[in-house]
Amino acid sequence: MGDTSIKLVSVVLPTHNRADMLKRAIQSILEQNYAEIEILVVADNCSDHTEDVVSSFNDPRIIFLPQPVNVGGAEARNIGIRRAQGYYVAFLDDDDQWLEGKLFEQIQLLEADSDVAIATCNYILDHGTKQVHMLNPYTEITLSDLLFDNYCGSFSFAMTKREYIGDIEIDPRLRASQDWDFWIKILSQNQQKAKVVPKLLGRYYAEHEDKITNKTRNRTISHLLLMRSHWGLLGNEHKQNMLYRLMRLKRKSHFIKMNFWDRLKVVKIEMHYFRHSKRGSKRHNYLIIMRYLLPRF
Helix, strand or coil, X not given: CHHHHHCCEEEEEEECCCHHHHHHHHHHHHCCCCCCEEEEEEEECCCCCHHHHHHHCCCCCEEEEEECCCCHHHHHHHHHHHHCCCCEEXXXXXXXXXXXXXXXXXXXXXXXCCCEEEEEEEEEEECCCCEEEECCCCCEECHHHHHHCCCCCCHHHCEEEHHHHCCCCCCCCCCCCXXXXXXXXXXXXXXXXXXXXXXXXXXXXXXXXXXXXXXXHHHHHHXXXXXXXXXXXXXXXXXXXXXXXXXXXXXXXXXXXXXXXXHHHHHHHHHHHHHHCCCCCHHHHHHHHHHHHCCXX
């Protein structure tokens, strides 16, 4: 393993009332063939038996960080990052799982190329009765690639070095796309790239219904905030792609359940983006108002 074996990995694991899933996640970290780890379990105002699950492992590498009030997933991860002592920082969501060799493979990749700030991987999308192998179309991911889509993927599948994070924090306003926003910040601040380990090294469980990112309203508002945060980085093609993705999200029937004032806020923001991307004709603005302020499409 070379000198990478002496470099500590901090694993940030936020959780909220998912004690049974949490046990599976922690076990998958402990089963890695890389022992120099600390597991920072940030319990976000948990009211179930989360603490009992953590203590049942009886492993000094697990650090339990209970939060007395609900801070949300983004701030829970920020708390873990601030506490991290490792040379590397990895993440795992409480409802996901690492597969064998994940840490070792990604550390080898990060050490092999000094231009790489983020190492990610392929993964298995688990729908319970159906499992799909999700293969990244890229081997290398530039900032421009990342501005089109989150090719680095979920927090659970990518890792970086602590030095590349610096004072970057995850935007607590985002209920979705937190990972995408975070990876953009790292690549833009460090002027580097990401690379993909072409192996299945993670498992993403999509069978349960309480995933925050499954909620269309969260995804829509978060996408708007993401666009606002990184608008200055976007070229014309990026802007058009972002707007197209926004329109797709808002076509989902769940979005129309937003109240009038929430929809009005969205209309104002979208009209701003159309103007700044030179797509803001009167016809565009009229269609936006008709589609999102009237009671039906």
